[in-house]
Amino acid sequence: MHTAADNIPPQTEGEHNDFIHFADCETVEEAHQLFLLAKDRLKDISQWHVFSGPHSAKFAITDTKGAEIYKMAQKGDLFSIDLPLPTPGSLAGDGKEWVRIEAMEEIIDAHAESEYLTMTIRPVANPRHPDKATAHFFSHASTNTFIVERYLNHVSAAVYGRNEMPNNSGTGLYDTVRNTIVALGARNGLSGPQWQPLVKGLLNR
Secondary structure, eight states: OOOGGGGSOOOOSSEEEEEEEEEEOSSHHHHHHHHHHHHHHHHOGGGHHHHHOTTOOEEEEEOTTSOBOOOOOOTTOEEEEEOOTTSOOOTTTTTSEEEEEEEEEEEOOTTSSEEEEEEEEEEOBOTTSTTSOBOSSBOTTOEEEEEEEEETTEEEEEEEEEEEOBOOSSOOHHHHHHHHHHHHHIIIIITHHHHHHHHHHHTOO
16 A cells, blocks of 8 residues: 655665654544645645744745746745755855755545645756756755645654755855755754744644
């Protein structure tokens, strides 16, 4: 039987991080309604900073040329991440990190034991300079998989980072140094202040 966890890419190199938050409900119906709310929040990427709180990065879905648009996330969408100060921005990303949603799977069934939404993102080049290097402090091999899941009357939200390695291939000197410093900080726990509030915020009632 296929499960949400099957959509997490295998860990083969670099580091990994897991962030998860749980909510227990009185009934399966209540859990289903919370799951639907959390699922829509996960798709509403432009509002992630609201769910995460005042110290969050800013997220924005863009069109293929990098212009911000407002829509619910779909497979193939690009979005930018504007890290909070004092983190320096990358030159390749015009001050931002860039990722693409490479996979999404949504199973909704209020009468089943479980239902879930999974979304996997991967660092990519800045769409304004598509011929340039990956515009993110992590390499193109790295992924984050976001999962909102209901099992019976329990709901969870999680982020699974896999194959996290600094992006220092094909980048200029500034970005190589910057990406290495930021990536090492994220691998050593500094990504927690971003993802832990998000997964908690997705389940706020």
